[in-house]
Amino acid sequence: MPLSLEHITFDCHDAAALAAFWASLLDRPVDPEANPFFATVGRSAGASPVLMFIQVPDKTPGKNTIHIDFVAKDWTEQIDRAVSLGAKHVADYDEYGTKWATLADPEGNLFDIGCGM
Structure with a gap:
C-alpha cells in the first residue's frame, strides 16, 4: 500500500x-x-x-528546508493578497525558466507563489 x-x-x-x-x-x-x-x-x-x-x-532555529509551492495565473495578485493577509514578501526570482516569489507567513514559515502558464 x-x-x-x-x-x-x-x-x-x-x-x-x-x-x-x-x-x-x-x-x-x-x-x-x-x-x-x-x-x-x-x-x-x-x-x-x-x-x-x-x-x-x-521552533527549530534556522531556515525551514521544506516549504509549500503554489502556482497561479494571477500570481502577482495572489502575492498582493497574501501580503494583505499578513505575509511578508521576501524576494522575487526568475530562474530555471520560471518566475516565482518567496513569502513568509506571520510566523516566518516560507512559501512560494509561482507564475502559472
Whole structure:
C-alpha cells in the first residue's frame, strides 16, 4: 500500500492565529474548536492534505528546508493578497525558466507563489 499525505504540520506559537492566516490564503475553513495550542484547516471540508498547527515552546532555529509551492495565473495578485493577509514578501526570482516569489507567513514559515502558464 502506498503512502498517503495526510497533514502538513506547522510548529508555531499561536495555532489558531496561524491557521486563520492559511485558511484565508487558501479560502478554506478553520476547523471547529481551533485554539492557541492546536488547530487544523480543511479537515471539516474534506480537503487533502489537512494543514495542522501545533503550538511548540521553541521552533527549530534556522531556515525551514521544506516549504509549500503554489502556482497561479494571477500570481502577482495572489502575492498582493497574501501580503494583505499578513505575509511578508521576501524576494522575487526568475530562474530555471520560471518566475516565482518567496513569502513568509506571520510566523516566518516560507512559501512560494509561482507564475502559472
